[in-house]
Amino acid sequence: MKNMNTNGSPSLKSLSESDTNDDVVLSVQGVSKKFCRSLKRSLFYGIQDIGSELTGKRQSSDTLRPNEFWALKDVNLKLRRGEGLGLIGVNGSGKTTLLRIISGLIKPDSGSVRVRGRVAPLIALGAGFSPVLTGRENIYANMSILGLSTQEIEDRFEEVVDFAEIGDAIDAPVQTYSSGMGARLGFACAIHTDPEILLIDEVLAVGDIQFLGKCHRRLHALRKQGTAFVLVSHNPQAILSMCQDAIYLHKGKGIAVGDAETVMSQYESDLFYGNVSKTAGVMQFPKRSRSESLGLDLVRLCFQNPAGQPLEILTTGEPVQINIQFFVHEAIATLNLRISLMKEGQTVVYLGGSNDKQMFQVSPGHHELQVDLPQMGLAPGTYTMRVDMRKDALFILDICESFHFTVQSNGSMSKSIYYQPRTWKLRSVESQETAIRS
Amino acid sequence: MPRQSHLSEITYTPESQLRRPGRLFRAMGRDLLASRELAWRLFVRDINTQYRQSLLGIFWAFVPPIAAAVGLTLASSAKVLNVGATDLPYPAYIVFSMALWQTFTESVTGPIQAVTAAKPMLAKINFPREAIILSQLGQVGFNFGIKLILIIGLFLWFKIPITWAVMLAPVALLHLIALGTAVGLVLAPLGALYEDVTRGLTLAMGVWLFFTPVIYPLPKEGNFAQIVRLNPVTPLLSAVRELATTGQIADPQSFWLASLIAGVGLLLAWLVYRVAMPFVIERMSS
Numbered sequence: 249m250k251n252m253n254t255n256g257s258p259s260l261k262s263l264s265e266s267d268t269n270d271d272v273v274l275s276v277q278g279v280s281k282k283f284c285r286s287l288k289r290s291l292f293y294g295i296q297d298i299g300s301e302l303t304g305k306r307q308s309s310d311t312l313r314p315n316e317f318w319a320l321k322d323v324n325l326k327l328r329r330g331e332g333l334g335l336i337g338v339n340g341s342g343k344t345t346l347l348r349i350i351s352g353l354i355k356p357d358s359g360s361v362r363v364r365g366r367v368a369p370l371i372a373l374g375a376g377f378s379p380v381l382t383g384r385e386n387i388y389a390n391m392s393i394l395g396l397s398t399q400e401i402e403d404r405f406e407e408v409v410d411f412a413e414i415g416d417a418i419d420a421p422v423q424t425y426s427s428g429m430g431a432r433l434g435f436a437c438a439i440h441t442d443p444e445i446l447l448i449d450e451v452l453a454v455g456d457i458q459f460l461g462k463c464h465r466r467l468h469a470l471r472k473q474g475t476a477f478v479l480v481s482h483n484p485q486a487i488l489s490m491c492q493d494a495i496y497l498h499k500g501k502g503i504a505v506g507d508a509e510t511v512m513s514q515y516e517s518d519l520f521y522g523n524v525s526k527t528a529g530v531m532q533f534p535k536r537s538r539s540e541s542l543g544l545d546l547v548r549l550c551f552q553n554p555a556g557q558p559l560e561i562l563t564t565g566e567p568v569q570i571n572i573q574f575f576v577h578e579a580i581a582t583l584n585l586r587i588s589l590m591k592e593g594q595t596v597v598y599l600g601g602s603n604d605k606q607m608f609q610v611s612p613g614h615h616e617l618q619v620d621l622p623q624m625g626l627a628p629g630t631y632t633m634r635v636d637m638r639k640d641a642l643f644i645l646d647i648c649e650s651f652h653f654t655v656q657s658n659g660s661m662s663k664s665i666y667y668q669p670r671t672w673k674l675r676s677v678e679s680q681e682t683a684i685r686s
Numbered sequence: 687m688p689r690q691s692h693l694s695e696i697t698y699t700p701e702s703q704l705r706r707p708g709r710l711f712r713a714m715g716r717d718l719l720a721s722r723e724l725a726w727r728l729f730v731r732d733i734n735t736q737y738r739q740s741l742l743g744i745f746w747a748f749v750p751p752i753a754a755a756v757g758l759t760l761a762s763s764a765k766v767l768n769v770g771a772t773d774l775p776y777p778a779y780i781v782f783s784m785a786l787w788q789t790f791t792e793s794v795t796g797p798i799q800a801v802t803a804a805k806p807m808l809a810k811i812n813f814p815r816e817a818i819i820l821s822q823l824g825q826v827g828f829n830f831g832i833k834l835i836l837i838i839g840l841f842l843w844f845k846i847p848i849t850w851a852v853m854l855a856p857v858a859l860l861h862l863i864a865l866g867t868a869v870g871l872v873l874a875p876l877g878a879l880y881e882d883v884t885r886g887l888t889l890a891m892g893v894w895l896f897f898t899p900v901i902y903p904l905p906k907e908g909n910f911a912q913i914v915r916l917n918p919v920t921p922l923l924s925a926v927r928e929l930a931t932t933g934q935i936a937d938p939q940s941f942w943l944a945s946l947i948a949g950v951g952l953l954l955a956w957l958v959y960r961v962a963m964p965f966v967i968e969r970m971s972s
Contacts, residue, residue: 291969293877294879295876295879298875298961298966301702301704301962302702302961303704304705305702306700308701309700322972349698351811352696352698352812353810353811353968354965354967355699355962355964355968356700359699359700362695362696362697362698363697364694364695365694365695366694371810371811374806376728376804378731378732378734378735380734380739381734381738381924385730385731389730389731392723392724392728393728393807394813395722395813436926444705530968
């Protein structure tokens with residue numbers, strides 16, 4: 249990874265050398281921020297900080313006062329025009345704090361942030377919406393808060409209304425809107441401010457699937473025009489589909505930086521499985537104790553050929569089996585399996601146990617479940633598989649969030665988006681033709 | 687679409703902004719200019735919100751001074767309250783003075799209320815912080831404008847003579863609002879941190895009223911008169927009243943001194959408000 253790194257890595261020098269690059273729109277260098285866990289003390293420190301700011305004494309500080317901790321510590325990153333950067337980490341790892349520093353809401357305690365151009369936060373959707381005012385009035389207020397002049401708002405107004413799919417309701421009070429409509433309007437306002445840098449914090453969860461797709465398309469279009477992104481999301485698919493690079497924050501430190509796929513897989517392995525290993529196309533899950541388990545644990549997951557040999561790379565058109573091994577602690581009356589095969593965040597194939605009327609009754613012990621796919625229909629490319637196992641429809645027993653796999657062509661897949669199994673036949677029809685003519 | 691030319695560049699560092707006063711003052715000026723349109727939008731939004739949910743509308747702006755005037759006039763005529771002779775008929779004096787005092791009170795509490803109301807916005811979006819204050823000042827002006835209708839009505843009713851000096855009364859009023867806003871701006875960041883500030887302020891404004899010649903004329907002698915004279919609101923409020931009626935400021939020296947305090951205070955308070963806000967926002971939930 250050339251344009252970002254964590255503190256102390258040798259490439260820090262080359263990073264500052266490339267500072268002259270005009271394309272860099274955001275550069276965060278050695279940023280740290282301390283927070284206080286006790287409210288009383290935090291308020292007191294607030295007064296103290298204001299005092300030192302007013303007397304001009306305040307400067308970079310590296311020491312913690314009692315009860316303080318580092319919410320961010322020595323975070324470095326750099327973002328160029330048109331780049332997407334994923335920010336991942338568990339709750340409380342400092343993602344939002346970093347975004348707040350980048351947007352200039354709060355001051356860092358050490359380090360510096362340089363921003364070129366307008367930063368639009370897709371954090372506060374519909375900030376400043378007044379429920380009794382109409383959608384129209386709120387668009388003006390909201391976009392004004394986001395930094396647009398009246399003229400600029402008027403230029404974009406129609407586009408915003410179209411995008412939000414509000415229609416006639418634009419002249420109704422916002423409090424009569426459904427929550428989805430409100431969120432759509434907020435999103436439409438924010439995304440039409442045409443910023444150089446977009447900060448997106450878990451907001452792509454608004455609206456229905458159709459609107460979500462529209463948001464993604466709009467974001468892709470913006471990126472093509474040179475808008476840079478910082479995207480915070482817990483959805484691996486969203487990160488992978490929109491960002492080349494990612495930074496993984498853990499307790500305020502950037503512990504992994506690099507291309508999104510690698511960083512994401514490190515994050516997932518830390519988060520979901522402790523020490524899951526994946527070799528030669530087989531994912532092995534660590535053994536759980538009874539108290540950690542929800543009644544069923546995944547043990548092993550792989551694709552295999554009909555002979556039972558694990559496959560590293562699948563081939564379009566070939567037969568394949570999904571092999572799932574698991575351990576059951578207590579008997580389960582209705583085991584329900586859901587398998588999604590996804591590409592760039594979109595589910596391409598969904599195999600649902602309840603849809604297929606395939607529920608299983610399982611007794612305690614080791615089991616193996618096999619789903620036969622007589623012909624792999626996916627087009628060549630990289631995919632992820634998500635497997636979740638449930639008791640009835642809702643109770644999740646265990647999940648494998650993402651199993652990455654590759655499908656290669658069998659040589660006859662060009663120009664197609666899925667593999668159509670087929671056979672070709674040539675027959676002579678002369679006898680029939682003569683039969684019709686006669 | 688993203689503008690590639692003249693991209694503004696900003697650097698955020700931990701150092702105190704006061705170490706580079708030139709840059710800070712330029713940023714303050716720029717933000718003040720930049721916030722005009724936003725302030726107007728917020729003002730329109732708030733006024734609309736306020737009156738769309740109200741049946742009686744501006745009636746509520748008339749009620750407090752009238753209620754005060756009725757109560758105090760009754761008390762005064764029943765000799766329960768002995769306030770001495772006023773330049774104006776007592777009811778008009780009360781309504782006018784109360785309107786001025788309320789305008790002052792609104793300009794003190796305005797910034798605190800504005801910050802409290804805008805908390806969710808402040809915590810998430812970086813917009814010029816001056817905008818919510820300007821918008822609040824717009825509301826103070828708007829509310830005074832409504833009260834002005836009442837005052838004009840009373841002046842006509844009691845046939846109170848005015849002079850050309852009344853044209854200067856708005857200047858003195860601006861000084862009064864500036865003084866109130868200065869106090870409010872210093873308290874706003876503190877008020878967002880500690881609730882004590884809001885509570886203490888309600889109490890303080892009540893006490894402050896008694897040391898300001900609002901419901902009584904300026905006392906001539908005694909310890910109380912001394913305290914009232916030291917109150918910077920006294921010369922400003924009196925000046926507005928005097929310009930609107932007699933046309934002569936009785937104590938120009940105090941007036942200019944208080945105006946100077948108001949002007950310098952406002953600039954300093956703006957500075958405090960501006961540099962303190964990031965630390966306050968840090969402690970708001972996002």
